Amino acid sequence: MPGWSDRESTTLPEGDDEAAFALVGNETRAEIIRALGEARGQEGARPILSFSELHDAVDVDVVSSQFNYHLQQLLDYYVDQTEDGYRLRPEGSLVYRTIKAGTLSDRDSFGPLDVGFDCYYCGDPAEGVYDDGMFTVQCPGCETLYDLILVPPATLDPDDVDGLLHRIDQFNRHRRLAFNRDVCPMCANDVDTQFMTSEASPFDPVQPREVVVHQSCSHCGSQMYVGVGAAVIYDPGLVSFCFERGIDVTETPLWELEFAMTDRSVTVRSRDPWEVAVEVAVDGDTLELVVDDRLTVLERNYS
Ligand SMILES: [Zn+2]
Ligand SMILES: [Zn+2]
Secondary structure, eight states: OTTTTTOOOOOOOTTOHHHHHHHTTSHHHHHHHHHHHHHHTTSSSOOOBOHHHHHHHSOSOOOHHHHHHHHHHHBTTTEEEOSSOEEEOHHHHHHHHHHHHHHOOSOOEEEEEEEEEEOTTTOOEEEEEEETTEEEEEOTTTOOEEEEEEOOGGGOOTTOHHHHHHHHHHHHHHHHHHHHTTBOTTTOOBOEEEEEOGGGSTTTTTSOOSOEEEEEOTTTOOEEEEOHHHHTTTOHHHHHHHHTTTOOTTTSOGGGOHHHHOSTTEEEEEETTEEEEEEEEETTEEEEEEEETTOOEEEEEEO
16 A cells, blocks of 8 residues: 555553553644644555654744644654655644544533433433443433443534434444454454443443443453343344345444334343343344353344
8 A cells, every 4th residue: 555565663661551651641743743644634655744744734933943842752652754844643643633533522421412302211312421431322311321332522413313323323332343353443452341230330230231232452451241132233234134124223323223222022041151131023023042151152043
């Protein structure tokens, strides 16, 4: 791929997280990452800026020698030096995008929004509220908690509620799919999966479940608690069973799928080792999925 294959290999100090974190804690260095990230736009290879172009693009009033000092600090971590100038390394692009995802909105809370389904327990319309970086889907009547989703503020556009709910649902699914496939969606490391009783979950008792799946990344701390029905949402047998009966589970908001939101169709067959069955019923037909505690599908039973 142009712009990637010619990267010189460098050796970073092993486990030197602290130095990498500290580097972006300086205004000039953070501005250099921002300027190189913004220069890229949406297409093409990572642009290379000459020293003077980069200095002009950085909105901090420092003399050249000081600017150069900070720029040198970023080399090997977030910025590459080439014959023609400077460009972001892939690690620098990751930092730039993470900061952009976290800082675009001037709204830090809104709601409640009508999320389009009635509580499966008491029938009140469920509501969505965004606050403090989390989108909460909950029933105002009986307080059942349906979802708690980490949402980057850059997603927010309260003037387009339908579009916003669609993006939150799909963003959440993309994270879930990665977790369910044993890959951390934030850092691509392995994921630890464990089944637990509802009482052992931090969301007891507002999220009544037969069993809760906890998935977490030991490298970056990203984690998720989810029901078994939602955890198997992309099983190819389940996707095609529903699709053949008029339901596209890849597009239908997860909140509208009862088997994903409640454990009414979940049966714990065994706790040691865990073996759990989920029934999905559509138009009088039923698909039963049986999974082990790695979320491996052991059986698909049609009736
Ligand atoms: Zn309710
Ligand atoms: Zn991770």
